[in-house]
Amino acid sequence: MLTDITLGQYFPGNSPLHQMDARVKIVLLFFYIISIFLFDENLNYAIMTASAVLLICLSRLPVIMVLKSIKPLWWIILFSFFMHIFSTPGEALVKVWIFEITREGILRGFIISLRLVLLIMISSLLMFTTSPLKLTDALESLMSPLKGVGFPAHELAMMMTIAMRFIPTLLEETDKIIKAQQSRGSDIGDGNVIQRTKGMLPVLVPLFISAFRRADELSVAMEARCYRGGAGRSRMKQQRVHKIDYIATVVFIIFIGVLAVVQVMVK
């Protein structure tokens, strides 16, 4: 069914990762991604992989679900793996026509793929453990210094929140309209392209009308509650940094420190 979708990838839970403040998570993720590309010693990759595994365990998410997050980018990973296998000069293992598979190439390809996999998995951990609403709130809060130069941080966040809020509603509505028209015997999704496009009309017209009606009602409701943009607006759910966030930050700094030391020592 159409409404059987999960918005974003949020997976409700109560793990330490779920409890952390979204802003702290975003900032730490940012530095983690930088460090993935900064530290290129093999031992460091081992440490980073171990840390990723540890984080997945800590999040108490189904491991299969986290692994599935790689699926959409699977082809890109494979592509870059083979690019490196064939394009890195070094000790040849197999030679087919002009293509050469080198030992260095396999190693290089593996490292690059590992980087991408780490990148995707760690980023999706953020999506899995943070509700979309908290995420937009955190983004607004992180972007708010830019308000000084006229960047509409609040308006952007509000637009994102409203859009996300209405995705399930509109899907539900679409589902209802499709079913209503099916009850009147319309075969949506049958026939050739022209027939199918025509078949969508009985769904799209009521959907647009209802979307406009909802937008209109929402704006009236917001104005009736004296909404006038972000200036001076307080929040019901304050974002607070707790003990767990400090612990996470300290652990993260130590983690980066270890990576840096390893990097320098091995060189």
Next chain:
Amino acid sequence: MSIQLKNISYTYMAKTPYEHLALDDVSLTIPEGKITAIAGHTGSGKSTLIQHFNGLLKPDSGTVLVDDVDIGTKSTAAKQARRKVGVAFQYPEYQLFEETIALDIAFGPKNMGCTPEEIQDRVKYAMEFVNLDYDKYAERSPFQLSGGQKRRAAIAGILALKPKYLVLDEPTAGLDPSGRQYLMERFMRLHREEGTTIVLISHNMDNIASYADNVVILSKGKVLLQDTPEEVFRNEEAIKAAGLDLPEIKVILNELVSAGLDIDNRSYTMNKAVAEILEGLRRQGRC
């Protein structure tokens, strides 16, 4: 001949953290030629249930038989059986889409493959049935109508299918009292004149008491009671447990009995109750 549901179960968003069992082993029969009311608290599975009647939802387990044909298969017979059931959803006016009312009502018959003359006849018939004057309204845009007229135009779109079984999900929700009564009377006329079987989803127990031959009470995805209104309304505890109210007439009769009037409190329609109260008073010599 009837609609029969056998051990239907349905789960929304199976295998996700939002999994929700909406129907749990539901078995019931909608007898032909009767008015069956389905009542239940919000979230009891009423709307999910009716979507099984014409195959909009496929049950996870169990079968739906319309006139003894399993509608879950892909055969032509199953398709024809599904067409016998017309479903009018809650707030059907939001499904209007055509440029004119006549075209919108013609959408269903056209999909059924009726001839242009037949379509024309059916549109006229349906519009007259819901009291929208054909000459006046046929060429108007459905979006120019008032709320109540839109509702009637949308219901005409279902009536034009001439269903044998007409399923109405809260048909009077959001209408004013006179509009409500008017619409209900139209449905009753359809029932009397065409012999259409009507399935009425409602949580207005007074409506159910005055129209239904059969009552099904749903609670948390299960059938709690399935009987004649008289028997169902006797089961006061079960009705309250399902989060529903007794019909007002029933409440008044119960109050009178507990106040000491010697009457039978089983009636649930206005006329019977009035007769019963008068009879009781006469027996006590107060009237």
